[in-house]
Amino acid sequence: MAASTLTEVARLAGVSPATASRVLNGSARIPGKDIADRVRQAAESLGYIPNAQAQGLAKSSSGLIGLIVHDIADPYFAAIARGVQEAAREQHKMVLLATTVGAPDSEKEAVAAFAARRADSIVIAGSRTSRAEDLEGNTELAAELDRYCRNGGHVSVIGHGIVGAAAADGYHVVNVPNEELAAHLATELATSREEDFVIVGGPEGLFTSDDRIRGFQRGLASAGLPAADVIRTDFTRAGGFEAGLALAARITASQPGTETKRLCIFAVNDVMAIGAAAALRSQGLRIPRDAAVAGFDDIETLRDFRPALSTVHLPLEEIGRQAASRAAGPSADDAGSPPITGQVILRRSTEVAHPTSAESVA
Template structure:
């Protein structure tokens, strides 16, 4: 038993398919009330569900929003996805999900798939990369996006524009002030951790999000009259943070004058403390776990700060100093700006994203 069609409804109501279409879907022309009722009744009794594919074909617009993330299980992306989902619902659209692990090649595939489905707009949430191994992939992705835009598609990118993407009126970028915020964080930490050395746990070189935060942090340090921090590179996830954390733990233990038992007092002998900045919360948590596994305590033996303010991680102890980012809002903004909605009211520039340095226990001066 196949789903019933508009034609069947029309026949049952004793009207033409055109009329049925006009009453069941928002058309400019409103048929008379009596006819409308008849049609609606017929539709009800048949359990009519319009075929969105056919509608899309006829109208050439699908009511679909494509969302590209690295990994939907990553709380960062999950939070953004929630915002996208919400905004999509406002617009009466549905979201199509694609995960790519950050590979531009996969992202290109995803864009093509979205284009094939005639998605009205695409939101790209994952961090852009400028690594040389991604050059080809980026070029392909840029070309695909360009084509998509020329065909009338709208795309919004969170953070940095795709490398090499042509500017077009369907192409929006939601700026995230990673650099400024990282600078603020550095400046606040410089003040509260006056005696500490700084070290940065960053993602792989070429990841814009990571690079921006690193650059901003260094700049903030410089403005505070501090020397640049050493940078440890690792993968952009918990495992990376954990690995870097082990390295640092070894270093901290080695620099302690006394043979460090587990209970040994940190920062003994007047040596300077260490303040770790991990470029995102998940890495920070990984690093913290590594330190702890080596018997070190935070903030006693080292202090640590992250970035993103992931909700699920707020109950972590010691509470993680970080930079709050309105992830959900970012998702909403991106979705709206790719809907043409934002352009309707005035300047057309989406509201700026603002974050906030949030110092908590993990960088508190030991009392």
């Protein structure tokens, strides 16, 4: 027994398919009360479930919203996904998920798949890149998106526009003030301290990473401090760990008596910061005693990470929600949603050393 169709319902109710369609879906014309009840009852007794594919085909819209992330199990993306999901629920749409590992060509594929399914809108999360090796991929991705937009699709990308994407309408960017926030973090961290700053960043060309690095340096500069060293590594926990190992070596090497300043490590995202912290700990170093560490994003995982990590809070869920609704809304109040703002949060990981022993006496 295949799923029952509208026609069957209509027949059972003794009306035409047209009428049945009108009562079961919000049509402009609402049939008479009595007949409507008959149809509804027939539908109920048949356990009728409208075929969304057919509906979509007929009205060319699918009630689908596509979400592209690097990795759904990454807390950063998971939080955004939650927001998108919420927005989708409000719009009575469903979320179609695609995970790419950040590879533009795989993102392009995802866009094509979404386009094939006639997704009403697409949300792309995950940092954009301007690396040379991604150039071709980016171009293709941009082309695919452009075509999607021209066919009436809506795209909203989180953080930074796609390189080479024309400013088609239906194309939105949810801006995240990475640079400003990083600058702010730097100035906060620079206050009344004497530390050497080091930045643990992602590969060159990753916008999110680059923006945060630039901002942080600017913050330091405005505080009258010299630019920080930058270690380039993977934009992952593993990358952070690796950098952390290198830094640990540097710290222990300079330890002996010499009056070196404490190291303050800024990792451009929280998972990297966690990795770095883990590396330091694995080398017997303690935070914040032997080094300060700060991250960025304020992912949920941080809640139970010790020492409590200083970071920049980003309303991840809200970002996801906004991306999803910005793309969906009939461009409703283009400035309808407030711009994304973050917040520097200083926690224990960057506290100044306890004024114990020597210092407190001195």
